[in-house]
Amino acid sequence: MASHQLREPSNSFLTLTLSSEAETRQLAEDIALILKPGDVLCLSGDLGAGKSTFSRALIRNVAADYDLEVPSPTFTLVQPYDLARLNLSHFDLYRLEEPEELEELGLEELLEDGAALIEWPEKAEELLPDSALWLQFQHGDDEDTRQAVFFSEDPVWQERLEATLEIRAFLDETLEVTFERHHLAGDASLRTFERIDKGGESLVLMRWPFSDAMLPEPVRAYMDKVHLAKDCRSVAAVGQELRKAGIHAPAIKSADFQNGLVLSEYLGSETIVIDGKPVPERYFAAVDVLAAMHAHDFPETVQLDTGDTYQVPLYSIDALIAEASLFLDWYVPEMTGEPASEHSKAEFEILWRQALDACSTAQTGWVLRDFHSPNLLWQEQADGTDRIGIIDFQDTVIGPVAYDVASLLLDARTDIDASLENALYDAYVKARTEQSDSFDSQAFSNAYSIMAAQRITKILGIFVRLARRDGKSAYLGHLPRMEAYLDRVLASPVLSDLKKWYQQYRA
Template sequence: MADHDLRRLPETFAQIALSAEDDTRRLANDIAMVIRKGDVICLSGDLGAGKSTFARALLRAFANDPELEVPSPTFTLVQTYGFDRFDLSHFDLYRLEEPEELEELGLDDLLAAGAALIEWPEKAEALLPQGALWIQIVQPDGAGDLREVRFFSKNAEWEARIGQTREIRAFLDRADFGGAKRRFLAGDASLRTFETVAVEGRLAVLMRWPFNADAVPEAVRAYMDRVHLARDCRSVIAIGTELRRRGFRAPRIQAADTGRGLVLSDDLGRTTLVEAGVPVPERYFAAVEVLAAMHGEIWPKSVALDNGTDYVVPDYSTDALIAEASLFLDWYVPEVSGKAVDPETRASFETVWKNTLERISEAQTGWVLRDFHSPNLLWQEGASGMDRIGLIDFQDTVRGPVAYDVASLLLDARADIGPDLERSLFEAYVSARKNKSGDFDRTGLEHAYAVMAAQRISKILGIFVRLARRDDKPAYLSHLPRMLGYLDRVLDRPFLSDLKGFYASIRS
């Protein structure tokens, strides 16, 4: 930063007036929601300007702990907090004697593990990262409690991020959630982020799902198109609304701004089908009941939205199914073999899958939620019947073989489902379907289930390696043994002997 005059920041991209401490805390909360690993936030201002209030509020919001002790690091110079999202280090450089002392505090190492909030950054002069966000709090003379907050960064991305989080705050104000406390909930493998918002005892989940085609690599866009991944929040609104209309427990939409990709919906809790990583059979059987009921419905090809448009549910085409299964070749096989798959093997893989899928072309089709497994099935304690299972993460719903979702549940990618439990759940599903339709085709289901299970497992093995290697999420590798065990179990079915032989050849 070329100019550290506390009264002037160069090229300020935003200025916000604050009239009370609550405004300061709310702004800190908003900024805490967009901090990423590796970020540096420089907080400047005269003594008494409100830096300490801002810093404590930001740290508490980031920690999701309003009672977090936040001692001033005036004498220690730095205090590092280990949070679930990532570490956050709080610096106070007021007593820094020489700028070079910053190197002794290990800023670079701390940024490798998290982010940094730095008070009195002027003391470090040019040793701070060029892309840092500078926040200056100014108290105009004679203005009482009035503060002005100014933002500057040489990294243009910060202007977009600050604008986005302020946009969310304005959306919450319009949705009757003014003053809500925002807490980071999750980010997923797509562009979506989730927060919980709370005000006056009311809870909701906020999803932000922007889609800027220019910001997505062409290869990623091509894959999304090929496998029919949704690109905007219209799918969430359409699918969720129709599920609720049919009596299924999808979150009620409280407010939405489709143009900005914002959806505020009911909070169905965090309790899934597992406890301490172990499947709870009662909950899985309840999920089977829901799935069987869904597969007894005739679902529409398109859903009308309140804005007058229609959301068309895409078909789960053979091309899409093969493209997903091919992630096994793209990521898993190179991971274990150390080399890319040759074109001949890829062509043979696609041929064997095309032939296998053709053999179940007469299988029942309908809506396929595509990730019908424990992370997305929320147990509703005290509810009864189908209300016991809350449904989320259904934005990529397609029209295809319904056996896919049966396999997704019974061979849960996030929990160990043993052969006995799998068989019991399968029989429960068959029984529920037979009760609704006397001519239910069990053999057809068994074949479609085996094929869809093999396809999904292949896809997931590739996705988990991709998340570990491309997206720096190595924890996903711990799920590979489970998925490989499922794959061996599925391929042992006589119906898949051709597929088993081919997989044996490429895994050897």
């Protein structure tokens, strides 16, 4: 067997002192939360230095199973884990005869949709990717202490590690008790989410870093045009006002706006959908929430408890058209095989300006923009409108309130048949009519159809973009649902001119 030699960490960028085995497990937890497909983590160090403790803790965290048996792959050389969040492959190269054997173990293929954790990486010599993160464990001054030295040819690792350690420091200072960090599925933005467990209580940690330099100019320009929020003050401001109005938004426990960290109440993971199907009772409860919101007069400027102010932006016609134009940029080329013509684009904008002008008399107010099943959390033990917990409202704008009604009744993530849509619509109109003598049902009907068509148009473009630009092909499976919704709403007389335009792409 070939001898091994620890790599000298001449380009190390971080050294941590771990005073106990518990701190080694905490470090594994911190790194587990930033792992993604393609990552290679190389663990070096003498026997007993802490590699195995670290490996078991990291694998169990990614698996979300702290009782998971994690056998040593000393004899098998690699132990794969097919996990819900991220596939992991645990390598132990101590018994590797020749470095080339690593290719036979299929590292390259395993990294296509997973990450690799490699003990004794020195045995693979130069066959490991330059982008790997090396973590060398060294014995400290006493039996329990270890030094963890990090180095990598990829400078991005330093940024990623600083981010997760920043969260650890924020939580240590805020909670002052032992806690566990768990990955929590988020959205497609720059934000990341974790569930924090301390004792019998769970919280949600959101990290939302933002600077203009983080995004390409076209993305920044689009965000500005459609009024997408850029920092976590929006979460605090909108949530604060929703709670004042009696709407169940998560309460914030602690926040560091400068570093984009918000620790808030955890509302669970059960939505208004079960096994992919809408639960009518829950959708009717969500309609009650919308009716209650739309009876409330929300402010344009929010004064936060911290002294900060937040201006809720206007959902302008230009913003609505810019969103709808994603249909031209992505869906049209997908369906026709060629870009939308300049004539078609010009006609599209004219028709949409006319349609949006037609709902100018409809009620306006706060529009959360993503009021649909993934963001509506069912609270089984609550009563009334408290049964619906609301998240993901940071991009709230001031515009036609019918938009959120259409978002719910034509849910992009589950099939809402016409009979359920009609029943929910009638329930909303009945509630608003009882709340206000000035509720204009005809103006609302027109606005509902127009806002529904705009949202569906936008989402068709977004789903194709996610599939083609971001490699998330599963979103194409949602297109038939959205296309059926579009056909349904284009039957409204107020959209007759737009219907003719759309028909050229509905063959």
